[in-house]
Amino acid sequence: MSEGRLAVNRLRERLPVDDAVLDRFVARHGAPIIEGERATFLFRGEADEVRVRHRVVGLPDPLSMKRLPDTDLWAVTTVLPNGSRVEYQLETRYGDRYETFNDPLNPRVAHSPMGSSSVCAATGYEVPDWVHHDPEARPGELVEDTFRSKALRREQPVKLYLPARYNPSLRYPLLVVHDGDDYLNYAAMKTVLDNLIHRLDVAPLIAAFVPPRDRLREYPNHAPHARFIARELLPTLAERLPLVDDPEARCLMGSSFGGIASLSTAVRYPGVFGSLFLQSASLVFTDIGTDHGGGPAFDPVVKFVNRYRAKPTAPVERLFMSCGTYEPLITPNRSMVPVFRGAGMTVKYVEARDGHNWEDWRDRLRDGLSWLFPGPQKFVYE
Amino acid sequence: MRTVLLGPQRFMTTAGTALRSLGVDGPVATINAGWEEREDVVDELDTVLGGDTRHLRLYHRSLDVITKDEAFGSAALAFRDRHDALLSLYRLRLQNAMDGVYAVQRRTREGEGRVRGEATAHAALDDSIEVVRHIDQWYAAQLKGLYADLEGAAPIDSSGVIGWHRGELADLLGQSAAVVLTGGHVGTLLRTLRLFAITIPDDVPVIAWSAGAMALTERVVLFHDHGPEGNTEAEVFDRGLGRVQGIVALPHARRRLRLDDRDRCAVMARRFTDQHCVLLDDGTALELTADGGLPRGARILGIDGAVHELGTNGRGGVS
Numbered sequence: 125m126s127e128g129r130l131a132v133n134r135l136r137e138r139l140p141v142d143d144a145v146l147d148r149f150v151a152r153h154g155a156p157i158i159e160g161e162r163a164t165f166l167f168r169g170e171a172d173e174v175r176v177r178h179r180v181v182g183l184p185d186p187l188s189m190k191r192l193p194d195t196d197l198w199a200v201t202t203v204l205p206n207g208s209r210v211e212y213q214l215e216t217r218y219g220d221r222y223e224t225f226n227d228p229l230n231p232r233v234a235h236s237p238m239g240s241s242s243v244c245a246a247t248g249y250e251v252p253d254w255v256h257h258d259p260e261a262r263p264g265e266l267v268e269d270t271f272r273s274k275a276l277r278r279e280q281p282v283k284l285y286l287p288a289r290y291n292p293s294l295r296y297p298l299l300v301v302h303d304g305d306d307y308l309n310y311a312a313m314k315t316v317l318d319n320l321i322h323r324l325d326v327a328p329l330i331a332a333f334v335p336p337r338d339r340l341r342e343y344p345n346h347a348p349h350a351r352f353i354a355r356e357l358l359p360t361l362a363e364r365l366p367l368v369d370d371p372e373a374r375c376l377m378g379s380s381f382g383g384i385a386s387l388s389t390a391v392r393y394p395g396v397f398g399s400l401f402l403q404s405a406s407l408v409f410t411d412i413g414t415d416h417g418g419g420p421a422f423d424p425v426v427k428f429v430n431r432y433r434a435k436p437t438a439p440v441e442r443l444f445m446s447c448g449t450y451e452p453l454i455t456p457n458r459s460m461v462p463v464f465r466g467a468g469m470t471v472k473y474v475e476a477r478d479g480h481n482w483e484d485w486r487d488r489l490r491d492g493l494s495w496l497f498p499g500p501q502k503f504v505y506e
Numbered sequence: 507m508r509t510v511l512l513g514p515q516r517f518m519t520t521a522g523t524a525l526r527s528l529g530v531d532g533p534v535a536t537i538n539a540g541w542e543e544r545e546d547v548v549d550e551l552d553t554v555l556g557g558d559t560r561h562l563r564l565y566h567r568s569l570d571v572i573t574k575d576e577a578f579g580s581a582a583l584a585f586r587d588r589h590d591a592l593l594s595l596y597r598l599r600l601q602n603a604m605d606g607v608y609a610v611q612r613r614t615r616e617g618e619g620r621v622r623g624e625a626t627a628h629a630a631l632d633d634s635i636e637v638v639r640h641i642d643q644w645y646a647a648q649l650k651g652l653y654a655d656l657e658g659a660a661p662i663d664s665s666g667v668i669g670w671h672r673g674e675l676a677d678l679l680g681q682s683a684a685v686v687l688t689g690g691h692v693g694t695l696l697r698t699l700r701l702f703a704i705t706i707p708d709d710v711p712v713i714a715w716s717a718g719a720m721a722l723t724e725r726v727v728l729f730h731d732h733g734p735e736g737n738t739e740a741e742v743f744d745r746g747l748g749r750v751q752g753i754v755a756l757p758h759a760r761r762r763l764r765l766d767d768r769d770r771c772a773v774m775a776r777r778f779t780d781q782h783c784v785l786l787d788d789g790t791a792l793e794l795t796a797d798g799g800l801p802r803g804a805r806i807l808g809i810d811g812a813v814h815e816l817g818t819n820g821r822g823g824v825s
Contacts, residue, residue, distance in 0.1 A: 289543065293572065293579070293583070295583065295586075295587065325733075325734045325735075368587065368590070369587075370587075370591065372591075372594060490734055491734070494733070494734040494735040495735045498733070498735050498738070500691065500693070501730055501733050501734075502728040502729065502730045502733065502738070502741075503691050503692055503693045503694075503728060503743075504540075504690065504691050504692070504717070505514070505540075505689050505690070505692055505716040505717040505720065505757045505758060506514060506516055506689045506690060506716055506717075
């Protein structure tokens with residue numbers, strides 16, 4: 125009986141086999157092969173070494189593949205709990221030459237500003253249906269605008285999202301999104317907003333998608349950036365658009381360094397915003413010394429987070445946090461939840477078996493947005 | 507006074523049958539403001555109701571008022587902001603109070619069977635629910651104050667536009683042999699009913715479902731246990747027309763409430779213990795009795811958290 129035994133092990137028992145058998149094996153199973161809570165990665169070709177690069181905390185990275193004797197098929201099996209989603213690439217070595225590339229046997233890829241990666245989705249993971257275009261959802265509108273910023277000393281482009289059925293005689297809450305273009309391009313955020321508003325999960329809102337210019341400088345607790353958001357962008361938007369004039373109706377959002385930009389802006393301007401939406405925020409800190417392991421880019425982050433931890437404040441009332449359990453930032457994020465709560469903020473924190481990537485952040489949008497801006501579902505009884 | 511409360515009509519259409527059972531002879535006034543911008547898409551509704559309909563178009567009339575009466579428009583906007591702020595505070599207080607109720611309820615359960623402290627635990631549960639009722643009453647009183655302020659800022663009776671619409675609506679209602687209230691956005695429905703001071707004479711039969719059924723009651727309670735933002739507690743929203751008394755209408759109960767969580771349902775029934783929490787699911791058709799009571803067979807939430815059917819004596823019996 126083959127049940128309960130991994131497909132690749134069953135293949136091993138049949139060795140030696142010819143190429144046609146291997147072709148059929150790969151065609152039948154695809155790659156990676158998901159069997160219960162196990163994933164088997166495959167590669168076919170000549171190399172001295174083949175490895176899986178995945179950046180999952182808790183698993184060896186890279187994962188070395190083994191060649192099946194007398195074949196060009198390489199494989200490695202690892203544990204992959206239900207609901208997991210992992211982005212990875214393969215790395216080959218020929219002598220001293222290394223190559224890294226997406227898994228040629230796996231058509232599923234995810235995109236990011238850094239390029240694309242292959243996606244390994246475990247049993248139980250499904251792409252939420254609300255991230256796809258829904259022909260029944262009336263689309264909102266994206267308006268490109270430019271703001272002259274004295275603080276940043278430049279023209280700052282901003283994309284404004286106006287919800288479907290936008291009506292200037294009504295008033296809307298405001299969501300300011302750091303890494304705005306990336307959220308639109310890699311987290312399908314316009315489609316997500318259209319769908320969630322259509323489904324009554326999220327209240328109709330106006331979103332300002334703000335891209336950075338020099339992200340590593342502007343996002344980790346940068347005074348000019350905070351001044352631009354709080355003292356320039358916000359008042360200008362309030363003049364031009366029908367916004368609810370209440371901190372509770374203003375939210376700052378960002379992922380990774382964008383999370384730090386959101387938090388540090390709120391800390392510099394307490395009471396201006398009512399809520400924060402932090403996704404895998406780079407909340408790196410040290411308890412003693414300065415060796416944080418994140419490299420020079422993290423120096424201002426650690427300085428800011430250490431200072432915040434020494435004297436926590438509640439710059440907003442509500443805070444939604446999400447983090448992937450497979451990313452290195454999981455420990456700092458978990459550690460900060462009680463700190464934020466202790467400072468007096470209402471915190472909702474969710475985790476997912478995913479990593480530090482845009483599709484993880486996309487998949488958590490409904491949780492966060494519907495908590496921060498609950499839609500009128502409770503009012504509608506058809 | 508003849509009133510029929512129906513379950514949702516999307517999958518099981520019973521409104522036509524209910525209308526025929528009332529023997530209505532004459533045009534039917536429809537109030538479907540809850541459909542908002544889809545208010546004029548009425549082909550299907552006309553077919554179900556037999557075609558002789560007078561659509562009151564309250565939603566579109568309310569837009570006309572806001573456009574033409576600037577003073578009222580800005581006062582209404584200010585009212586909405588203040589109402590949102592009030593709701594936010596109410597929800598904050600409510601959630602904390604409900605957390606307290608559930609915590610005490612858990613303790614009460616744990617204490618069951620033990621002699622010491624059992625009575626005190628039950629008294630604590632009663633009192634914690636009383637705290638919730640107090641918050642509900644506080645909210646209702648604050649809302650009443652907001653309405654008074656709105657009336658002071660923009661007296662509705664002095665608005666020519668509103669007066670014109672009210673006159674036309676009174677004519678339409680006067681010609682109607684029955685009134686139908688559909689589902690939709692219950693907030694919009696209530697707002698427009700209030701704006702145009704809609705009153706339905708006792709001798710005019712009414713059929714209502716979903717949000718329409720809620721709007722007929724004295725106190726409209728919003729609920730949705732399966733919202734994406736997690737369990738949010740049922741909340742008192744506003745006063746309804748008050749034609750139906752002693753009832754909290756719960757449309758789509760099976761879809762929207764965690765009926766298998768008896769502790770949670772028990773708290774809801776006890777919170778609104780002076781009224782029947784009536785389940786209005788697909789296929790439900792309840793014609794109220796001559797004195798406005800619920801008919802036999804109506805499904806209600808009991809204070810034990812179970813769903814009961816009302817017996818002949820109007821009391822709950824296990825279904």
